[in-house]
Amino acid sequence: MAETTRQTRTAHQLRMLSDALDSGRLGPVRRLVNTLSPAEIGNLLESLPPTRRNVVWGLVDTEDDGEVLLHVGDDVRESLIAEMDPEEIVAALEDLDIDDLVELMDDLPEAVTEEVLRSMDRENRERLEQALAYPEDTAGRLMNPDVVTVRADATVDVVLRYLRLRGELPEHTDRLYVANRRRQYLGQVALSALLTREPSTPVNTLLDEDQPAIAVHTSANDVANAFSDHDWISAPVVDGNNVLLGRITIDDVVDIIREQAEHRALGAAGLDEDEDLFASPLRAMRRRALWLGINLTLAFVVASIIGLFESTLEQVVALAVLMPIVASMGGNAGLQAMTLTVRGLALGQLGGGNVRTLLVKEITVGLLNGVLWALVVAVVAGLWFHSSMLALAIASAMVINLACAAAAGVSIPVVMRRLNIDPAIAGSIVVTLVTDALGFFAFLGLGTVLLLK
Amino acid sequence: MAETTRQTRTAHQLRMLSDALDSGRLGPVRRLVNTLSPAEIGNLLESLPPTRRNVVWGLVDTEDDGEVLLHVGDDVRESLIAEMDPEEIVAALEDLDIDDLVELMDDLPEAVTEEVLRSMDRENRERLEQALAYPEDTAGRLMNPDVVTVRADATVDVVLRYLRLRGELPEHTDRLYVANRRRQYLGQVALSALLTREPSTPVNTLLDEDQPAIAVHTSANDVANAFSDHDWISAPVVDGNNVLLGRITIDDVVDIIREQAEHRALGAAGLDEDEDLFASPLRAMRRRALWLGINLTLAFVVASIIGLFESTLEQVVALAVLMPIVASMGGNAGLQAMTLTVRGLALGQLGGGNVRTLLVKEITVGLLNGVLWALVVAVVAGLWFHSSMLALAIASAMVINLACAAAAGVSIPVVMRRLNIDPAIAGSIVVTLVTDALGFFAFLGLGTVLLLK
Numbered sequence: 001m002a003e004t005t006r007q008t009r010t011a012h013q014l015r016m017l018s019d020a021l022d023s024g025r026l027g028p029v030r031r032l033v034n035t036l037s038p039a040e041i042g043n044l045l046e047s048l049p050p051t052r053r054n055v056v057w058g059l060v061d062t063e064d065d066g067e068v069l070l071h072v073g074d075d076v077r078e079s080l081i082a083e084m085d086p087e088e089i090v091a092a093l094e095d096l097d098i099d100d101l102v103e104l105m106d107d108l109p110e111a112v113t114e115e116v117l118r119s120m121d122r123e124n125r126e127r128l129e130q131a132l133a134y135p136e137d138t139a140g141r142l143m144n145p146d147v148v149t150v151r152a153d154a155t156v157d158v159v160l161r162y163l164r165l166r167g168e169l170p171e172h173t174d175r176l177y178v179a180n181r182r183r184q185y186l187g188q189v190a191l192s193a194l195l196t197r198e199p200s201t202p203v204n205t206l207l208d209e210d211q212p213a214i215a216v217h218t219s220a221n222d223v224a225n226a227f228s229d230h231d232w233i234s235a236p237v238v239d240g241n242n243v244l245l246g247r248i249t250i251d252d253v254v255d256i257i258r259e260q261a262e263h264r265a266l267g268a269a270g271l272d273e274d275e276d277l278f279a280s281p282l283r284a285m286r287r288r289a290l291w292l293g294i295n296l297t298l299a300f301v302v303a304s305i306i307g308l309f310e311s312t313l314e315q316v317v318a319l320a321v322l323m324p325i326v327a328s329m330g331g332n333a334g335l336q337a338m339t340l341t342v343r344g345l346a347l348g349q350l351g352g353g354n355v356r357t358l359l360v361k362e363i364t365v366g367l368l369n370g371v372l373w374a375l376v377v378a379v380v381a382g383l384w385f386h387s388s389m390l391a392l393a394i395a396s397a398m399v400i401n402l403a404c405a406a407a408a409g410v411s412i413p414v415v416m417r418r419l420n421i422d423p424a425i426a427g428s429i430v431v432t433l434v435t436d437a438l439g440f441f442a443f444l445g446l447g448t449v450l451l452l453k
Numbered sequence: 454m455a456e457t458t459r460q461t462r463t464a465h466q467l468r469m470l471s472d473a474l475d476s477g478r479l480g481p482v483r484r485l486v487n488t489l490s491p492a493e494i495g496n497l498l499e500s501l502p503p504t505r506r507n508v509v510w511g512l513v514d515t516e517d518d519g520e521v522l523l524h525v526g527d528d529v530r531e532s533l534i535a536e537m538d539p540e541e542i543v544a545a546l547e548d549l550d551i552d553d554l555v556e557l558m559d560d561l562p563e564a565v566t567e568e569v570l571r572s573m574d575r576e577n578r579e580r581l582e583q584a585l586a587y588p589e590d591t592a593g594r595l596m597n598p599d600v601v602t603v604r605a606d607a608t609v610d611v612v613l614r615y616l617r618l619r620g621e622l623p624e625h626t627d628r629l630y631v632a633n634r635r636r637q638y639l640g641q642v643a644l645s646a647l648l649t650r651e652p653s654t655p656v657n658t659l660l661d662e663d664q665p666a667i668a669v670h671t672s673a674n675d676v677a678n679a680f681s682d683h684d685w686i687s688a689p690v691v692d693g694n695n696v697l698l699g700r701i702t703i704d705d706v707v708d709i710i711r712e713q714a715e716h717r718a719l720g721a722a723g724l725d726e727d728e729d730l731f732a733s734p735l736r737a738m739r740r741r742a743l744w745l746g747i748n749l750t751l752a753f754v755v756a757s758i759i760g761l762f763e764s765t766l767e768q769v770v771a772l773a774v775l776m777p778i779v780a781s782m783g784g785n786a787g788l789q790a791m792t793l794t795v796r797g798l799a800l801g802q803l804g805g806g807n808v809r810t811l812l813v814k815e816i817t818v819g820l821l822n823g824v825l826w827a828l829v830v831a832v833v834a835g836l837w838f839h840s841s842m843l844a845l846a847i848a849s850a851m852v853i854n855l856a857c858a859a860a861a862g863v864s865i866p867v868v869m870r871r872l873n874i875d876p877a878i879a880g881s882i883v884v885t886l887v888t889d890a891l892g893f894f895a896f897l898g899l900g901t902v903l904l905l906k
Contacts, residue, residue, distance in 0.1 A: 369741060
């Protein structure tokens with residue numbers, strides 16, 4: 001509901017665009033598009049089916065092209081780059097900061113990469129090559145080498161004169177970094193301190209030494225957590241010798257935070273967070289086929305468990321009618337425990353002794369809900385098929401399955417994490433396998449024992 | 454994997470804490486806890502079972518209490534507040550900004566709310582009451598009234614002298630707002646512009662009029678989208694007459710962005726994003742019972758569809774063995790289409806004519822994957838039960854179910870959104886109902902037609 005305004009606005013834009021594109025009048029489209037910010041254009045392009053997307057992409061001002069490419073998912077980015085000439089790409093990347101260029105370089109055709117490097121001056125080329133040498137998803141890839149440093153022995157007045165000489169500051173500069181002659185990081189001075197103190201104040205009395213610098217090999221996720229733990233706007237990045245290499249700013253961190261959570265929301269359905277809403281069906285099919293194939297294999301495992309009870313099912317067909325209930329309730333309870341555990345793992349809240357505490361809590365919750373719904377299901381099933389033994393079988397199977405589902409929901413992601421398997425992606429399919437298999441086995445097994453002589 | 458460092462660190466902290474708490478030596482615990490930032494303490498408290506959580510909470514420095522309360526989920530916050538005396542609560546809230554206080558007020562016992570209001574000076578009390586008058590999840594609740602304004606006709610020099618007189622600037626101030634005599638918003642001046650320009654420069658030549666002010670009734674989600682569309686650090690908030698009311702800063706926006714995505718990740722499993730990892734089992738059970746109850750009701754609907762085919766199942770027990778395969782594949786394919794659609798809706802990318810395009814694309818993907826896996830399943834099922842008619846039945850049911858699952862996955866969340874039902878929460882359970890019901894009906898129906906004479 002709270003998202004309605006934006007949705008309405010986009011829907012309105014999309015309709016206007018649609019009409020204009022249908023009528024072939026591209027002038028109004030161009031005008032509409034170029035009133036938007038690069039991020040909004042990116043969002044708009046992601047909302048358009050491929051043919052229209054390409055038409056609109058051709059109308060975007062060349063100077064915005066680079067920024068727009070930064071604001072779309074990998075799949076859409078690839079499709080946009082495929083529409084551009086090498087010269088257009090080089091022109092689009094011209095005005096980007098090093099950290100943004102680094103993000104795009106991996107998605108460029110190799111020929112273009114070389115062209116881009118050739119078109120840069122030596123200093124920037126070296127900076128770019130250096131940044132690309134750091135592993136993906138580390139602070140080294142996120143940082144921008146454009147940093148303003150001052151000396152600790154200067155006064156506010158000297159710094160102000162230096163800044164007036166220098167002119168512009170890099171975007172999102174909220175603090176200047178204080179470094180020694182060897183560029184080693186000593187601390188920071190907030191712009192607000194420079195503005196509110198007397199000109200004669202020495203910089204070293206304004207020094208904030210509390211904010212530690214980020215090591216260049218820190219993972220992107222740890223960088224994001226540090227930013228949100230400390231409410232930073234920017235943070236300095238240093239190498240092993242504490243030498244200032246660059247600066248990470250909140251705008252890039254917001255993207256990481258969004259992606260972290262997206263990854264969990266989409267991963268649970270076997271989707272990639274970079275999936276294009278309007279990918280070609282063949283491409284989308286190939287992306288999802290593997291997941292469905294794994295699911296099919298597991299479904300056959302479950303079917304073979306049911307197959308063990310063929311003769312029971314022949315004699316008591318009510319078991320076939322009711323068995324999906326047990327599996328479905330187990331699946332839901334298991335996914336609830338799993339979702340909570342995956343979040344706990346992602347936020348670094350699980351580890352040490354508290355996994356066991358969580359396991360005990362979740363199994364207790366499973367037992368409580370198991371008993372509650374077992375009673376309900378026993379009454380309904382007993383009345384439906386006029387059999388108290390059937391009621392007993394389904395009720396017991398329900399309690400067993402909900403308790404085991406809770407145990408599986410906690411332990412499977414924890415074990416996966418230890419094995420370096422991403423529980424956000426693999427977790428749901430394995431937990432469902434366990435709850436299905438166990439649900440059918442428990443119910444049909446109990447049915448065999450209780451209902452057949 | 455990328456989250457390992459933080460996890461390792463937390464696990465280490467948790468183990469140290471555990472050992473110290475076991476031995477009853479609270480000194481080391483207190484020292485460890487008070488080296489952490491409020492957000493880190495919040496994260497730590499969320500990682501602890503209730504008894505230990507209360508012990509550690511008692512050791513947190515009183516001056517950090519308020520900030521820590523801001524950095525935990527609603528459930529944990531409630532449990533922490535329950536441990537405090539009214540005077541402790543009042544003391545903890547003393548140093549908080551108005552926007553932070555607003556966030557906490559709803560969770561306080563009524564007696565304490567009054568106490569807090571009484572303890573404030575008149576100006577702050579009025580500001581707080583004014584902020585509380587805005588609806589939840591709007592810009593009015595997020596803003597902080599503490600704003601620095603300057604006049605357009607001043608020079609940089611005059612502004613600098615004013616700032617030195619004023620002393621401190623509010624946290625995360627990256628721009629000063631320019632307003633007229635009636636406090637109407639005219640534009641902004643970046644701190645970096647004040648630092649890099651000559652003292653004689655008039656403020657109105659530095660004025661950035663591009664960034665529009667946020668209307669006070671804008672939804673929190675739209676605020677978050679605007680911040681990430683424009684890479685803002687802060688933004689001014691105005692009323693209907695363009696009068697400056699306050700300022701929203703990126704730190705609060707990051708929290709909203711995180712919550713938006715959390716909501717989708719947890720909502721799909723019927724969980725609330727504020728759920729406490731270590732809630733008491735009874736409380737957790739009650740929270741989840743409703744979801745499981747709805748699921749049970751729907752499972753009975755599905756069972757009653759299977760019940761229609763009792764006599765078929767009695768004659769061909771293989772159908773009972775294989776039927777969960779069709780349902781499970783449909784469920785997975787449906788959830789994939791749904792997850793993508795829910796994200797598209799949340800990001801404002803769906804609306805106008807493109808829903809139909811997405812529907813066509815997803816049904817095509819469903820058909821392609823349906824045909825692919827139908828062939829596989831037909832071969833395996835045919836060989837298993839030596840029946841080509843059974844193979845034909847399951848293959849056809851698979852294609853039908855995957856195509857319909859895709860259609861349901863797109864259309865159900867879109868319709869829910871139009872009806873103002875949150876698809877992130879209700880979507881998965883309804884899509885699964887459709888794919889289960891349809892999977893069983895198609896397979897058992899086709900089985901009846903093809904296998905029984």
